[in-house]
Amino acid sequence: MSVTSVASQQQTHQGHSGTLDHRKLGMWLFIGSEVMFFAGFIAAFVHFKVLNPAESALLDIPLTTVNSFLLLTSSFTVVSALAAIRERAVRRMWHFLIATWFLGAAFLMGQALEFSKLFYEGVTLHSVFGCTFFSVTGFHGFHVLIGLLWLLLILVKTFRRKIAGPEQAMQVEIFGLYWHFVDVVWIFLFAVIYLIR
């Protein structure tokens, strides 16, 4: 067995080591680019929010607070799923991933409900505020949707026993990094868009 594969196995089992996993490196690079992407959107939103305080008052804080709790809980279930597969507890991982999927889906439904309420109240893509609001939250929602589709793939692989132990834990970890990043983006969006007035 080569040194590289031993190090890779150690990393798979422990999840951390001095060596860099190229898949993890790729995901962190992607996350770095997404940070820039969302930073621009958030800056644009803050700029237009300051100029349009009336439309900001229409935002539903209680609903999005519930949404925030859903996404935070899903972060907990994802990291618990990773811990489970590292202990070869496939069934427990399965349960946590299923919970993550439903929490993410509930979040998207909450977003859809909020969007429909805002449309009804006259916040549309025709206003600058509406445009920036729907762009930034819409892109975030799209990222959640991609995450849910990816998670379905992981669930199918688990069902087909292609993810059955710590050796395949990296697949769950990479997904987890993406999902946690989506949560981190929402942490900032929630504060900037809804809470800071």
Added chain:
Amino acid sequence: MEKLLRQQKYLLVFVALVIITAVEVTVSYLPFTDRTPQTIILVIGSLCKASLVMLYYMHLRDDSRWYALLVGFPLVIGVLLSVTFVL
């Protein structure tokens, strides 16, 4: 034992995230005459939550420092860009 401690750590982080979120929402409803302290509290709260997720859930605390650099550097650039845009 190590497994239990790890799960407890994740649970503690989750509880902290929930508490900070509850505090943030409460602060946002308080009738501040000057919005600046409120904004500062909310920004600090968000930074704390993001740090907790990145350090413990994304394992930046235990992993190679290169991963932290890969996200830290764009984060600084992104913040500077945002501040410039807002000003």
